[in-house]
Amino acid sequence: MTSAGGGSKPGKVDENVSRPECASRKSSGTFWNATLFEVKPGEIAGVTYDDRGVVRDTFSRIVP
Helix, strand or coil: CCCCCCCCCCCCCCCCCCCHHHCCCCCCCCCCEEEEEEEECCEEEEEEEECCCCEEEEEEEECC
16 A cells, blocks of 8 residues: 655646556545554554545455
């Protein structure tokens, strides 16, 4: 998972969407965010919140 920005001003997040590495992108937006992870035996899950506390994305994956 990539959750980026580094604290800079959000810019044009879709200007390079044609790049091959963007093909697996599931969500995008121009907002500051934080992702909270929950790691437990056999699973990792995450919830991404924007700077207003709104849930912007979630995921859950089974892991060995």
